[in-house]
Amino acid sequence: GPRDHAPGTERVEQARRLEQVIVDRFEAPDTVIALIPRRAGKPPKVFSVHHLVMDRLVINQTMPYIATLTNPVPKGEIETSGTFGPWSVAQPARTPITGKYVFQNANLGTIDGLAGTLRSTGDFGGPIDRIQVQGTTDTPDFQIDAGGLPVPLHTRFTAVVDGSDGDTYLSRVEAKFFDSELVASGAVIGFEGVPGRQVEVDVKLQSGRIEDLLRLAVHSETPLLVGAAQLEATLVIPPERK
Numbered sequence: 244g245p246r247d248h249a250p251g252t253e254r255v256e257q258a259r260r261l262e263q264v265i266v267d268r269f270e271a272p273d274t275v276i277a278l279i280p281r282r283a284g285k286p287p288k289v290f291s292v293h294h295l296v297m298d299r300l301v302i303n304q305t306m307p308y309i310a311t312l313t314n315p316v317p318k319g320e321i322e323t324s325g326t327f328g329p330w331s332v333a334q335p336a337r338t339p340i341t342g343k344y345v346f347q348n349a350n351l352g353t354i355d356g357l358a359g360t361l362r363s364t365g366d367f368g369g370p371i372d373r374i375q376v377q378g379t380t381d382t383p384d385f386q387i388d389a390g391g392l393p394v395p396l397h398t399r400f401t402a403v404v405d406g407s408d409g410d411t412y413l414s415r416v417e418a419k420f421f422d423s424e425l426v427a428s429g430a431v432i433g434f435e436g437v438p439g440r441q442v443e444v445d446v447k448l449q450s451g452r453i454e455d456l457l458r459l460a461v462h463s464e465t466p467l468l469v470g471a472a473q474l475e476a477t478l479v480i481p482p483e484r485k
Contacts, residue, residue: 265299265300265301266297266299266300266301267298267299267300268296268297268298268299268300269295269296269297269298269300270294270295270296271292271294271295271296272293272294272295273291273292273293273294274291274292274295275289275290275291275292276289276290276292276312277289277290278290278406278407278408278409279408280407280408280409280433281407281408285408285433285434285435285436286433286437286438286439287408287409288315288408288409288433288440289315290312290313290314290315291312291313292310292311292312293311293312293313294309294310294311295308295309295310295312296308296309296310297327301328302328302329302330302332303328303329303330304328304329305326305327305328305329305339306326306327306328307324307325307326307327308324308325308326308327308342309323309324310322310323310324311323314346314349315353316353316354316439316440317349317350317351317352317353317354317357317361318349318350318353319346319347319348319349319350319361320346320347320348321344321345321346321347322344322345322347323342323343323344323345324342324343325340325341325342325343325367325368326339326340326341326342327339327340335371336370336371336372336406336407337370337371337372338370338371339368339369339370339371340367340368340369340370340371340374340406341366341367341368341369342366342367342368343364343365343366343367344363344364344365344366344367344378345362345363345364346361346362346363346364347362348360348362349361349362349363351382351385354442354480355388355480355481355482356387356388356480357385357386357387357388357480358384358385358386358387358388358393359382359383359384359385359386359393359396360382360383360384361380361381361382361385362380362381362382363378363379363380363381364378364379365377365378365379366378367404371406371407372405372406372407373403373404373405374403374404374405374406375401375402375403376400376401376402376403376404377400377401377402378399378400379397379398379399379400380396380397380398380400381395381396381397382395382396382397383395383396385420386459387459387460390460390461390462391457391458391459391460391461391462392458392459392461392462392463392464394420394421394455394458394459395420395421396418396419396420397418397419397420398416398417398418398419399416399417400413400414400415400416400417401413401414401415402414408433409433409440410430410431410432410433410440411430411431411432412429412430413427413428413429413430413431413444414428415427415428416428416429416444420455421452421454421455421458422451422452422455423448423450423451423452423455423456423472424448424449424450424451425446425447425448425449425451425474426446426447426449427444427445427446427447428444428445429442429443429444429445429478430442430443431443433482434482437482438482439482440482441479441480441481441482442478442479442480443477443478443479444477444478444479445475445476445477445478446474446475446476446477446478447474447475448472448473448474448475449473450471450473451471451472451473451474452469452470452471452472453466453468453469453470453471453472454466454468454469454470455472456472456474
């Protein structure tokens with residue numbers, strides 16, 4: 244009858260059928276996950292998943308998981324665990340996810356303009372298309388391509404990740420290197436028809452040291468200048484070159 248063809252009826256029936264399917268243990272070794280952006284022409288973000296395990300896979304319940312995967316940019320290994328679901332059949336991107344992660348040996352050299360090895364830990368939660376993330380990073384050898392020396396960089400951050408297409412929005416980043424501390428916000432986003440993602444960051448240094456800034460830009464163990472420094476700047480790193 245007409246009620247059988249009402250909007251949304253097919254999705255509801257699909258959900259009812261899937262609710263009857265129960266998988267005691269789901270394992271997916273050596274899998275590739277591609278996040279397909281909503282905007283046409285925008286390149287997908289691809290993750291290599293080494294191992295994924297989910298126990299008690301039921302569409303209408305919260306499901307625990309553990310996973311190890313490779314993050315493409317910056318390239319490094321992620322270990323994560325948490326919960327996924329219940330699955331939203333009508334709006335898959337609204338499916339909730341929670342967890343904690345360890346991101347190790349991330350090569351910042353896979354981002355044009357940067358170098359160093361980063362380690363990050365943190366936790367996250369929210370719907371897939373708006374995951375709230377908070378964590379810390381440590382990069383003992385952070386360096387920019389301007390020709391300066393490596394510096395030990397520590398940050399605390401909060402961010403929002405759109406897990407449906409891989410874009411990341413940095414709500415607040417508090418960074419410290421030597422005697423200088425700065426606050427930043429920005430985004431790592433993809434553009435239509437352009438491979439990779441662009442980094443855009445607004446930086447404010449309220450009470451820093453000029454010798455710390457010079458070390459980032461000048462290859463000299465002895466600083467050319469010393470003293471207090473304030474800075475406001477916008478940093479733009481274009482998508483990585485292929």
